[in-house]
Ligand SMILES: [Ca+2]
């Protein structure tokens with residue numbers, strides 16, 4: 001019943017619709033920040049590959065990626081997985097007394113971000129490690145509620161509609177009355193969609209497809 005042209009137009013519509021509606025994980029091309037600090041152990045970004053020295057506290061790391069986007073999410077508290085010997089742990093830890101972590105993420109293309117999730121340790125203050133109290137993204141503040149438990153946890157900011165290619169995030173230490181807490185993060189993820197350069201051409205294809213339908217109908221009628 002449907003002509004081939006009509007079918008292709010229909011498929012194009014479905015593809016366009018699905019690519020714009022459903023949020024999928026976005027790839028971070030690189031992130032820049034100060035390396036983590038040393039406490040009982042070294043809480044560095046051990047897998048960071050880019051500029052800077054990831055074996056020096058607060059060394060400025062740039063142009064690469066590491067622990068925060070490697071897909072490895074800590075499932076245990078910092079004191080259990082950040083060993084002084086052997087492979088280093090999954091967290092990057094910052095002592096907020098030396099400055100709050102500030103991270104610049106680069107996506108390398110235009111994206112629309114719908115949600116951001118931070119995978120953090122929640123030790124309820126053990127060793128001074130707390131869930132971050134909130135983040136600043138650009139000039140907007142988002143606050144987090146510290147779960148009652150003390151397991152590593154995920155903090156998600158949803159309902160976003162941020163059209164960006166770069167994003168800056170300041171992460172505040174836990175508890176409002178202390179500036180000397182530790183923040184431990186093992187992963188930060190972004191969900192949304194790529195603002196594909198193919199979209200205008202898809203629209204062009206749709207237009208051509210519709211034009212084709214009209215021509216076919218005209219021929220049938222004529
Ligand atoms: Ca990780």
Ligand SMILES: [Ca+2]
Nearest residue numbers: 122147148149
């Ligand atoms: Ca807690």
